[in-house]
Amino acid sequence: MxxxxxxxxxxxxxxxxxxxxxxxxxxxxxxxxxxxxxxxxxxxxxxxDIAAANLAKGRSYALVFILPNNDNSFMAGLRAEVRAAASRSYLERTSIRIIEVPPFDAAALAQALEVARQEKPSGVAFVAIDSEDVVEATDRLGDSGIAAVTLVSDLTGSRRDHFAGVDNVAAGRTAASLMGRFLPKAGGDIAVLAGSMLVRDHRERLHGFRDVMENEFPDLRILPVLEGRDDPETVEHLATECFKNHPDLLGIYSLGAGNRGLIKALKASPLSPCVIAHELNENTTNALREGVLDAVLNQDAGHEVRSAIRVLKARADGLAVIEAQERIRIDIFLRDNLP
Missing domain, CATH: 1.10.260.40 (lambda repressor-like DNA-binding domains)
Incomplete structure (x- = not known):
């Protein structure tokens, strides 16, 4: 007792x-x-019991989530998870506001962080873009006593309080290990599709992927990275051109979003490369079932949102974070183990 x-x-x-x-x-x-x-x-x-004490005192936590407004499935799912959390606000003693910004727009993100700071919330969670302006805006949150959590992609050199996301270097290494084992021993070309090298999660995935490929599968050559801005139409065009220019392509690692475009390009091409992508959704699930994709690495957006809320509330109360509870795992899905 x-x-x-x-x-x-x-x-x-x-x-x-x-x-x-x-x-x-x-x-x-x-x-x-x-x-x-x-x-x-x-x-x-x-x-x-801080939570019970706060409930007794009627304390509420004002939280701001700053999210990119692109329409790829993962970000749409992330926004849906934040809205779901907002719908539970009364039970969780939170008040959640969402600010949407253009994707990969560092200036817009920095401005949104400043708007949030002036509202003096308990905490702010946001999908980071590596930029000095964003780092400075994040550090101003800390100077104002406002907790900051980066979501999905971390922020280099900032004083943010916590990162709610997977180990993206490990994710890239996992993709390379799978691809290297799936492919025959003979060498060949591998294409990499990214959203933007402005975001740390994409750079870290590429770093992990390249490290394993160069050290364990040196006969597989990585082509220059194609940046599709997580836009399906742009990704479809880039993939189609890549297939034309590299008719012997062995593999594709899609480390960002926009996979609807990649799947469309693959279905229209006579090539059948090994393809590893990120984020399980309706499109990637169907593509796995059809054999268009070979593997999908997934992160739980709901867990990331719940983790961000827990951490922001803990920081507001001056409590330590339970790291094991906030660790976001990397799930690997093949056609054989789809939920």
Whole structure:
């Protein structure tokens, strides 16, 4: 049974009112008495239930989520998860506002972070773009006492509080290990489709992919990266041109979004390369079933949103984050283990 304030009062030989003043750091308690209460707390292993205390006090957490407004399936799903969290606001004592910005637009993101800072919320979560302006805007949040969590893509050199996303270097390494094992031993060309090298998650995936390929499968040559801006039409055009220019292409690693365009280009091409993509959705699930894609690496957007909310609330309360609870795993899906 967990110790209670009554147990603390009995052990320290003081009143419940005195215990309440010590726990809530209020004045009016003699130093000797405070020491007795703190010793009793330590001896009993009492841990205060901050959430219950906040509920009793009617405390609410104002949170801002800044998300790109591109229409790829993953970002649409991420926005849906934030809206779902907002619909539970009353139960979770939160008030969630969403600000949408153009994708890969660092200036717009920095401006949105400044708008959020002026609202003085408990915390801000956002999909980061590596830019000095964004780093400075993020650090101003910290200077204002506002917690910051990066979602999906982290921010190099910033003082953000937490990153809610997968280990993207590990994701890239996983994709390379799978592709290297799927392909025959003879060498050949591998295409890489990214959204933009402005975002850290895409750079980290490429770094992990390239590292494994160069060290473990040196006969497979990675072609220059194609940046499709996570736009299906742009990705379709880039993929189609790549197939024309490299008729012996062995593999494709799509480390960003816009996979509707890639799948369309693959279906229209006589080539049948090994293809590994990211994010499980209706399009990639169907493509796996049809054999158009060989594997999909997935991250749980809902877990990332829930993690961001937990971390922002914990930071607002001055509590430590439970790292194991907030670790986002990389799921690997083949045609054989689709949910």
């Amino acid at each position: 967990k110790p209670t304030v009554h147990d603390i009062a009995a052990k320290a030989g003081v009143s419940l009112a005195t215990v309440d003043r010590v726990i809530n750091l209020r004045p009016g308690v003699h130093a000797v008495t405070r020491a007795k209460v703190e010793a009793a707390i330590s001896a009993l292993g009492y841990v205060r």
